[in-house]
Amino acid sequence: MGTFKIEGGQRLQGEITPQGAKNEALQILCAVLLTPEEVQINNIPDIVDVNKLIALLEDLGVKIQKRGKGSYTFKADDVNLDYLQSDQFKEDGRGLRGSIMLVGPLLARFGKGYIPKPGGDKIGRRRLDTHFEGFINLGAKFRYNKEEYFYGVEADKLKGTYMLLDEASVTGTANIVMAAVLAEGTTTIYNAACEPYLQQLCKMLNRMGAKITGVGSNLLVIEGVDELGGTEHRMLPDMIEIGSWIGLAAMTKSELTIKNVSWDDLGQIPTVFRKLGITLERKGDDIYIPEHKDGYEIQNYIDGSILTIADAPWPGLTPDLLSIILVVATQARGEVLIHQKMFESRLFFVDKLLDMGAKVILCDPHRATVIGHDFKSTLKATTMVSPDIRAGVSLLIAALSAKGTSTIHNIEQIDRGYENIDERLRAIGAKITRV
Structure with missing residues (x-):
């Protein structure tokens, strides 16, 4: 200690x-899973939680190259989905609360996303209902293994819908937005979080080819697209x-x-x-x-x-x-x-x-x-x-x-x-x- x-x-x-902003980094890094093309991210903070997430992405098969201080490229063109079911992932994912935001991109692009019950600060209950209710609204099937504290969502194809979030959760909104950008049809999210870091995520996704309007407000409208491309992004x-x-x-x-x-x-x-x-x-x-x-x-x-x-x-x-x-x-x-x-x-x-x-x-x-x-x-x-x-x-x-x-x-x-x-x-x- x-x-x-x-x-x-x-x-x-x-x-x-x-x-660079820790809370933005945890969202942006998960978003690299939405495309097989290269994404460059700058001003990434060199801190334990962010480095753990980068290591998780590497274990998932994402190709990562360091370009300089705080600057990395990510290429998720050969993701190892078997890792999600491994004991190693169940151990590694549990040590980082931000790992929950891997689920939305994985579900959107590969039709399945899994996560062990995440850890993080001991500051009280930090429930995950908003995340999973959003995925269910988009058409995903939810399952939970109580013995292993292991969550999973699966869907052949996500379908756009209207949803009113029960709380303006920042990570919940980010996760649902990342799932909805590749869904079929239009998704409307009311009572969405509108923090600058969430705005940064939406702007980055739009540069990648997503169609998100209402950025900066609590009413987001997302018209689903078939695929996203690469981009470059700088953290606030x-x-x-x-x-x-x-x-x-x-x-x-x-x-x-x-x-x-x-x-x-x-x-x-x-x-x-x-x-x-x-x-x-x-x-x-x-x-x-x-x-x-x-x-x-x-x-x-x-x-x-x-x-x-x-x-x-x-x-x-x-x-x-x-x-x-x-x-x-x-x-x-x-x-x-x-x-x-x-x-x-x-x-x-x-x-x-x-x-x-x-x-x-x-x-x-x-x-x-x-x-x-x-x-x-x-x-x-x-x-x-x-x-x-x-x-x-x-x-x-x-x-x-x-x-x-x-x-x-x-x-x-x-x-x-x-x-x-x-x-x-x-x-x-x-x-x-x-x-």
Whole structure:
């Protein structure tokens, strides 16, 4: 189990460039299975979860060539479908939640898709019903082996249909879209997710020859085509990492520039951090955060009541940033209620912040009230274990702002989502060592 040693209380300075978007990469990489032609993908983040998916594709028989840092070509012209029934696949697929998005492309192109019950973060129930109900609506037969926790869908030919999703699931929408592009007839998906990463997937599929309209809205119309061709695609920067660096700059009272952030795809993120009192300046396509010498003050609502920050489907705030926002609020002036609606275990890392001296009231599994210290009392260094990717980075930000030397164990969780994070933080002045 890997460990970070962090000497907190250092002022950071300089520039940091966000990696390619993890959540986009997991969708885009699965889409290479939809064509026998070559697909080139650029700005792929070098992180554990993405590398696991690339290895899975290689085991499936996809020809993969590395062209440079973050740049690969994929050619799925000789896919080994027997691998899907192997014990090795049942083991490998279980270790990565993103592997669920292999099913849609496999079903669309080869008439069958299988997946073991995927793993991922331990942040509460993450059901797969939306995915499989979508495939069933398209005409697939569903089966589930309870003994092996193994899912399967099969169809001679998928047929387009109308469907209203029970939730605006990003991965569910992506999976259904990838299945529908090769279906016969027209598929209409209402209550579709419309995140920038899902928009990126749709734009890429359209360049490959798909016919998807309504991109960016929650009503997608897909006219099925017989085949798709190759293309080249570049990932957006990771908005969760961008939010992490904003929070880090504020908590450490540091002057930072976050480079090439794709401002137009950040949605509510700059607005929410400004509500916490953090100053952000747009400089071209960069975010400049000045040194917050006098701290930052949380805005109340116009009637004076306490601010609530909650997650919501896009264009609402992504749930992946709530852990970071909670940590940043611990040193603000004022109070805020954090409402995490989607996952019932994501706020359970709060006990580590309490050990560090933060004032947080965990109201229930979904809500926490934070009373900010206004830097009058700094967080204290401690030893902690990273429970998931986002909580792990939140604890890392807390440790970088705390007095003394902190230890974070189980940093493999952080490595799943953040590329060479210790090297990149050292480059802007952080004192962090990987043990």
